[in-house]
Amino acid sequence: MGDVLTLSGLEVRAGAEVLVHSVDLLLAAGEICALVGASGSGKSLTARAMLGLVEIDPGVTRGTLEITVGDRSYQPPMSGDFRARKRAFEGIRGAVVGYLPQDAGRALDPLRTVGRQVGHTARLAGRDDGPLPWLDKAGLQPSVAGRYPHELSGGMAQRVVIAQALARGSRFLLADEPTTGLDPAVRRPLLRELRHLADEGVGILWITHDLRATRGLADRVLVMSEGRVVESTTPDVLDSGEVSSPAARKLVDATRRIAGGRVR
Amino acid sequence: MSRVAWVLLAVVVCIGLVAPFGDWERAMTVIPTEAGLGPSPGHPLGTDHLGRDVLARLQLATSAFAGPGLLACAVALVLAVPTAAVSAYRGGVLGSATRFAFTSLAAIPRFVLVLLVLSIYGDSPTTLALAVGASYVPLLGEAVYERIERLRGEEYVLASQAHGLAGGRILWVHLVWFACGRLIGRHLLALFGFYLVLETTLSYIGGFGVQEPHPSWGNMLVFEWGRRSLVDPGLLAPGIALWATLALTDWASESLGEVEHG
Structure with missing residues (x-):
């Protein structure tokens, strides 16, 4: 059996309000699963819950996460005792499940150079080869290592974050709208990089609100609305418009209006 | 220069x-x-x-003033920074209680507090240094608390956690050392100057x-x-x-x- 991440029955609450309702999700090694939906539909919250990083009260109240990598299996407790959760998630964050943030510029420590940050991430994975091989793999020049985050463009910052993910060697990657705010010339190579990572066996959950971008890149698409997964389909089916849920229909129609007919 | x-x-x-x-x-x-x-x-x-x-x-x-001034800085550093850093990073009841304590203590004028301590425990340079250092704890603590509370929700802290960095390393290396190091340095220099003026x-x-x-x-x-x-x-x-x-x-x-x- 290949590497697989299974999330079952996830429920997240803020006080009495339920923000994520019983979400099930399966992510296999080597696939890109797009999680699409309007802003506030619970996509990012679902991803953060999978990293044990929900900081609202009471947060995750129900759900199980099971990750199988080779012959090892991880089942961090998603709710209950804080210390037990902290210990369990610290063991899988980065090493097993990585994270590509939405705003890469803000996801880098503003007071440390790129080289130190990427090098440190590599050391966390037990690699002593420094930052340069990983910057090179992410398509960046060695000179970037000496720069501070505020000296990078949006696309370069995103590549630095990808370099960190490569250096960390995560088996699964949660990419939270990693191309938001980037122009198409920068966005396309980054999306190709994600595809390349998946081809190397990394399972990627790609959070986006851009249905058009999923075509040709994602293997599967999950549509979220009001904290629920309302549709599980493929980019081709979305493109044909044969969707069953009203929320997915609304998303497809809106995208078509922008694109002029087809979801592309 | x-x-x-x-x-x-x-x-x-x-x-x-x-x-x-x-x-x-x-x-x-x-x-x-x-x-x-x-x-x-x-x-x-x-x-x-x-x-x-x-x-x-x-x-x-x-x-x-040199030795006692440094002692006052050490007292403020040891009492204020760990307390403020841990409580701001953890938040919740601990954070609220610590902030309330800092605010309450900061309401007492420092000079009055120091004179009170000297009147009770004698006016040796060591007592003066301990009193001055302790009187500066709310000011330094409040500054460190405010900065870490603001930064702990930043995307780069979340990203560090997601990369698998231990909470202790994020707090002490990224937040205290890198993000608050200069702030703490400025406060300690101000405290050293305050000690010099007070002693004089x-x-x-x-x-x-x-x-x-x-x-x-x-x-x-x-x-x-x-x-x-x-x-x-x-x-x-x-x-x-x-x-x-x-x-x-x-x-x-x-x-x-x-x-x-x-």
Whole structure:
């Protein structure tokens, strides 16, 4: 059996309000699963819950996460005792499940150079080869290592974050709208990089609100609305418009209006 | 250029730290026949009205604030930073309680608090240093708390957690050392300056602080006041030394701010 991440029955609450309702999700090694939906539909919250990083009260109240990598299996407790959760998630964050943030510029420590940050991430994975091989793999020049985050463009910052993910060697990657705010010339190579990572066996959950971008890149698409997964389909089916849920229909129609007919 | 300030400040502090171990006969021995001399090769700043060498007394007086000033900084650092950092990072009830404690303590004027402690526990330099250091805890704690509370929700902290960095490393390396290091440095320099002014003031007023025959820049000023002309180097020297040392702490402190905001 290949590497697989299974999330079952996830429920997240803020006080009495339920923000994520019983979400099930399966992510296999080597696939890109797009999680699409309007802003506030619970996509990012679902991803953060999978990293044990929900900081609202009471947060995750129900759900199980099971990750199988080779012959090892991880089942961090998603709710209950804080210390037990902290210990369990610290063991899988980065090493097993990585994270590509939405705003890469803000996801880098503003007071440390790129080289130190990427090098440190590599050391966390037990690699002593420094930052340069990983910057090179992410398509960046060695000179970037000496720069501070505020000296990078949006696309370069995103590549630095990808370099960190490569250096960390995560088996699964949660990419939270990693191309938001980037122009198409920068966005396309980054999306190709994600595809390349998946081809190397990394399972990627790609959070986006851009249905058009999923075509040709994602293997599967999950549509979220009001904290629920309302549709599980493929980019081709979305493109044909044969969707069953009203929320997915609304998303497809809106995208078509922008694109002029087809979801592309 | 700010390095000059750091080097000169370090020199002053080093003189103050080693001074108690030196031979200061020229500074302490009363020689009536040499009273009130002007500057000369043997006494570059002249002698006071008891015939003691002013330059030697000026140097020995640095021990009145250097060691105790550093002790006050250490007390504030050890009590304020870990408390503020951990409670701000954890948040919740612990964070609210710590912030309330800092705010409540900060409402008491520092000078009053220090005088109260001196009145109860005596006015030794160690007691003064402990009191000044403790009185600065709310101010330093509040500053560190406010910054870490603001930064802990930043995307880069979340990303560090997601990369698998332990919470302790994120807190102490990323948030305290990198993000608060200069802020803490500026506060400690301000505290050192405050200690210098307070010690000088107390020994100038008398009753508290370093007393004759031991020299302090404060009691040196008051001891010669009215006995010399206002432009006499023997009278001006302690005042100029005080002003110059405060200017150095301010200059060094500014250099930390420039780097942070630049």
